[in-house]
Amino acid sequence: MIFLAGYQFDWRVVTDRWHLFVAGAWVDLWVAIIGFALACGIGLINALLRTSGVPIFSIPSFLYVQVMRGVPLYVLLLWVYFGIANITGLTFTSFQAIVIALALTGSGYTTEIFRAGLGAIDRGQMEAARSIGLSRVRTYGHVILPQALRIVVPPLGNTFVGLLKGATIMAVIAVPDMVFLANELNVTLFTPFEVFAAVAAILIVMVLFFSAVVYLLERRLRIG
Amino acid sequence: MSGIFLTYSYDWSVIPKSIAFFERGLGVTVRIAILSVLFSLVLGLVVALVRMAPGPIGLIGFFYVQVFRALSLYVYILFVYFGIAAAFKLDFDPITAGVLSLTLLNSAYMAEIYRSAIQAIEPGQREAARSLGLGTIGTFVNVTFPQAWRIAVPSLVNQFTDIIKDSSVVALIGAPDLMYITTERVSFYQRPFEFYTTVAGIYFVMVVIVAQLAWRLEKRLRRHLA
Numbered sequence: 001m002i003f004l005a006g007y008q009f010d011w012r013v014v015t016d017r018w019h020l021f022v023a024g025a026w027v028d029l030w031v032a033i034i035g036f037a038l039a040c041g042i043g044l045i046n047a048l049l050r051t052s053g054v055p056i057f058s059i060p061s062f063l064y065v066q067v068m069r070g071v072p073l074y075v076l077l078l079w080v081y082f083g084i085a086n087i088t089g090l091t092f093t094s095f096q097a098i099v100i101a102l103a104l105t106g107s108g109y110t111t112e113i114f115r116a117g118l119g120a121i122d123r124g125q126m127e128a129a130r131s132i133g134l135s136r137v138r139t140y141g142h143v144i145l146p147q148a149l150r151i152v153v154p155p156l157g158n159t160f161v162g163l164l165k166g167a168t169i170m171a172v173i174a175v176p177d178m179v180f181l182a183n184e185l186n187v188t189l190f191t192p193f194e195v196f197a198a199v200a201a202i203l204i205v206m207v208l209f210f211s212a213v214v215y216l217l218e219r220r221l222r223i224g
Numbered sequence: 225m226s227g228i229f230l231t232y233s234y235d236w237s238v239i240p241k242s243i244a245f246f247e248r249g250l251g252v253t254v255r256i257a258i259l260s261v262l263f264s265l266v267l268g269l270v271v272a273l274v275r276m277a278p279g280p281i282g283l284i285g286f287f288y289v290q291v292f293r294a295l296s297l298y299v300y301i302l303f304v305y306f307g308i309a310a311a312f313k314l315d316f317d318p319i320t321a322g323v324l325s326l327t328l329l330n331s332a333y334m335a336e337i338y339r340s341a342i343q344a345i346e347p348g349q350r351e352a353a354r355s356l357g358l359g360t361i362g363t364f365v366n367v368t369f370p371q372a373w374r375i376a377v378p379s380l381v382n383q384f385t386d387i388i389k390d391s392s393v394v395a396l397i398g399a400p401d402l403m404y405i406t407t408e409r410v411s412f413y414q415r416p417f418e419f420y421t422t423v424a425g426i427y428f429v430m431v432v433i434v435a436q437l438a439w440r441l442e443k444r445l446r447r448h449l450a
Contacts, residue, residue, distance in 0.1 A: 066432070070427065072390070072393075076424070079421065083421060087234075171298075183302070190310075192306035192307040193310055195307075196302045196307040199299055200295060203299055207295075208290060
């Protein structure tokens with residue numbers, strides 16, 4: 001402990017405010033969930049456009065995926081929050097900006113996942129279902145989607161975990177999440193080790209929890 | 225809401241005026257990314273070997289991978305640059321802290337890439353090499369690794385694209401990288417749209433170049449299998 005003599009550890013900074021950290025983590029989680037839900041919606045539509053075989057749809061869809069996967073989330077966030085706000089005159093709240101940025105980044109990945117999932121279902125399935133008299137909608141509902149879901153759920157889960165980690169960048173534009181709280185406590189109380197260790201620990205627990213869920217889902221869905 | 229898109233007059237001339245700044249920032253970004261990828265290529269292999277070791281040693285590797293894959297670079301860089309530095313009286317400069325954080329995080333991902341590549345090599349190869357009289361190390365260096373490397377390279381190069389993108393976060397602790405100088409220029413000219421669009425384009429081009437490289441390497445390395 002000698003070499004640590006200069007720094008007084010004071011974990012009460014964290015333990016006295018654990019409810020604030022939990023509230024902050026909750027913000028990260030919710031933002032990630034909303035961003036992920038939007039990313040899934042955009043991704044599904046985009047995957048259908050991509051696989052449509054119509055170049056006016058599939059080419060922009062392809063470029064969209066490349067761009068969203070090639071631009072860092074942090075750049076995208078500032079682009080949405082400051083750039084788009086400036087040219088359109090729309091002012092996003094910082095909360096909206098991070099949700100949009102996560103949805104954009106996430107949709108780059110979800111598009112590819114849905115594309116692969118839909119592509120993996122054999123065409124004969126569609127033909128067989130149609131020939132036994134199921135309508136197109138029922139074929140999708142009862143035959144294609146249940147099978148495609150099994151394929152897409154694990155990678156979508158991984159995308160969610162990625163977005164949850166990415167969501168922590170929201171502190172940069174002052175959304176009051178757990179990192180923002182830690183930054184504030186660090187400035188006012190100067191306890192960087194404790195507060196950032198706490199945030200790191202919370203993030204690790206959340207991510208490992210959802211990774212475990214994804215792993216279990218993956219194992220379950222693989223059977224049959 | 226009236227006049228959306230119409231009231232704003234674009235001024236792209238601020239971009240060519242800032243070329244010298246972009247060059248300087250890009251230099252720092254490239255340096256950080258290349259150092260991080262080289263260090264994590266080495267550290268990742270070490271972690272993979274530790275992870276595959278039997279017993280408690282393997283467990284250490286397992287935890288290393290789980291912990292570092294569960295962190296975001298932003299949270300980790302704050303912890304290193306402010307937390308560790310204050311508690312242990314270390315004086316990091318932002319670039320060192322950035323390279324260190326990027327290396328630790330990415331070595332965990334690379335360890336998993338190496339591991340799955342090594343496990344993809346048929347056990348018979350190792351057994352054959354051993355029965356020819358090669359030692360454990362000789363077998364790994366001469367037989368297992370050269371084959372695993374071919375499998376791992378495309379994924380490792382793809383990991384490089386993540387390093388390039390993630391490196392933008394080092395701007396937040398004051399490393400004068402591409403993103404840092406961009407934010408600086410934005411506050412100077414008050415032209416966020418022009419600057420952030422340009423910088424997004426620069427990152428995109430870097431990522432596309434590296435992804436292309438990965439794709440070409442993959443094709444080349446698979447040639448012998450065709």
